[in-house]
Amino acid sequence: MRPFTRSFLTALLSSTGLAGAQAATIKVADPTAFQAAVPKLQPGDTLVLAAGTWRDAPLVLQGRGTAQRPIVLRAERPGAVQLTGQSSLRLSGEYLVVSGLDFREGYSPKGGVIEFRDGAKGLANHCRVTECVIADYNRPASDKDDKWIHxxxxxxxxxxxxxxxxxxxxxxxxxxxxxxxxxxxxxRIDHNYFGPRPPLGANGGETIRIGLAETSLTNSGTVVEENYFYHCDGEAEIVSIKSGQNVVRRNVFEECAGAVVLRHGNNNLIEGNYFLGNGQEQTGGVHVINAGHQVRGNYFADLRGSGFKGALVIMYGVPNSPLNRYAAVRDVLIENNTFVNCRLVDLAAGKDKERTLAPAGVQLQNNVFYGPKLPAPFAVTADISGLTLVGNRYQAAGAGPTIAGLQAANMISQKSADGLLVPAAKGAPVPALVRPVTAAQAGPRWFRPGPDGLAAPAAGATGAR
Structure with a gap:
């Protein structure tokens, strides 16, 4: 009897119509060809955009791939397709992957530059955008609500x-x-390079916002991890959390004039982030509002923020607060964080005629406050009776407040191999601190910004890897 080899079985399945369709690679040279090709795409197919400048190209990728056989849209070479003029991208369907596109020096006249939906025609699920660039893609200045990515x-x-x-x-x-x-x-939002955004001078300049006040009591469950934020100065909120069950972890915020703000919503986790101010004015850390959060294992160094841009700010709340105001801080855990030479840590901020509810049920455990030239480890300007401190250590030029669970310590500091200042008690092992992500590790492999974090004008990218 003839043995059932792999090729024989494949031929048998093909003859009976049971084998999967062969994946196709289709190359298109302009938006018209793109539009004609999209409806024909099957799971496993790859649609390739020809290298060159694609002007005024509103791309809509619609289809249904699978986890094993996604539908792929990519540049002929990473970075070799420059979308300019009034170009945009919409994803609608499932298991779609887009890579290697370069949006430069144009703008989307309606909606975002990239949206994970095609209007009312369908949302995107299990889709991915990777190794792309959006730089200087601004609408005319008169437009006050130019969101880039939805x-x-x-x-x-x-x-x-x-x-x-x-x-x-x-x-x-x-x-x-x-x-x-x-x-x-x-x-999941990860391993991106979020480069400079100048001060807007008004609300609406966040780099990332998760939710809105109106939907803040619902959960998002979004993960923001291992991104590099550099000079993201749009407004006081770099990352604005307005929903529940989100995770912001292992990111680096370098010389950003703002903070991660738990503005609305509950039960969020802020973990393992590095906030590096390098002595720049208005650089901040974490701003705590609402309930059930955990802020743990973060490193804050040389932050010079004041007011609500402190390294750590715990807010007073509004009684029976509307969704768009300041809910009371309740049942928050703040532990194992390190503060090095930070201008302001405020444990009860913002008390006024409206905000009259002191934080309550807040646990501060095993945090280190190191600032030998600073007058005090943190500010105590209002009622902190709702805070419980356990195992916290500090070193400051002046005497700290007499609070159970806060102990003066004679620490030394040295730089880690990663160039970070690490405080430790004399005789104790010095902890090893390493940035979770560097500028070189974030962003596309084919693209590097200049030393100022900005992109040079697009000029015939080769897409070499």
């Missing part, structure tokens, strides 16, 4: 991209939660 749907990923040069009003990236189909979404 998340909808479920389990979408935005990774290894470079996003910088936003000068107009509107959030750079927003996770939208308008309906149940976009909540509890488990989106």
């Amino acid at each position: 998340f909808y749907g479920q389990q979408n990923r935005f990774d290894h991209n470079y996003v910088a040069g936003k000068t107009t009003g509107g959030v750079t990236m927003v996770i939208e939660l308008p309906t149940a189909e976009s909540r509890d979404n488990q989106h």
Whole structure:
């Protein structure tokens, strides 16, 4: 009997129509060809955009791939497709992957530059945008709500991209939660380089916003991890959390004039981030509002923020607060954080005629406050009776407040191999601190910004890897 070899079985399945269709690679040279090709795409197919400048190209990638056989849209070579003029990208369907596109020096006249949906025609689920650039892609200055990246749907990923040069009003990236189909979404935003954004001088200059006040009591479940933020100075909120069950972990915020702000929503985790101010004015850390959060294992160094841009700010709340104001801080855990030469840590901030509720049920455990030239480890300007301190150590030029669980310590400091100042008690092992991500590790492999974090004008990228 003839043996059942792999080739024989494949031929047999093909003859009976049971084998999967052969994946196709289709190359298109202009938007018209792109539009004609998209409806024909099957799981496993790859649609290739020919190298060159694509002007005024509103791309809509719609289809249904699978986890094993996604539908891929990519540049002929990474970075060799420059989308300019009034170009944009919409994803609609499942298991779609987009890579290697370069949006430069144009703008999207309506909606975002990239959206994980195609209007009312369908959301994106399990889709990914990777190794792309959006730089200096601003609408005319008169437009006050120019958002660049919109998340909808479920389990979408935005990774290894470079996003910088936003000068107009509107959030750079927003996770939208308008309906149940976009909540509890488990989106992932990782390994991106978020480059300079100058001060806007008004609200709406966040780099990332997760949710809105109106939907803040719902969960998003978005993960923001191992991104590099550099000179993201749009406004006081670099990352604005306005929903629940989100994770912001292992990111580096370098010389950013703002903070990660737990503005609305509950039960968020801020973990393992590095806030490096390098002595720049108005650089901040974490701003705590609402309930059930954990702020742990973060490193804060040389931050010079004041007011609500301190290294750590715990807010007073509003009684029976409306969703858009200041909910009381309740049941928050702040542990194992290190503060090095930071101008302001305020444990009860913002008390006024409206904000009259002191924080309560707040645990501060095993934190280190090191500032031998600073007058005190932190500010105590209002009632902190709702805070419980355990195992916290400090070194400051002046005597700290007499609080159980806060102990003066004679520490030494030295630089780690990563160049970070590490305080430790005399005779104790010096902890090894390493940035979770560097500028070189974030963003596309094919693209590097200049020393100032900005992108040079596009000029015939080769896409070499």
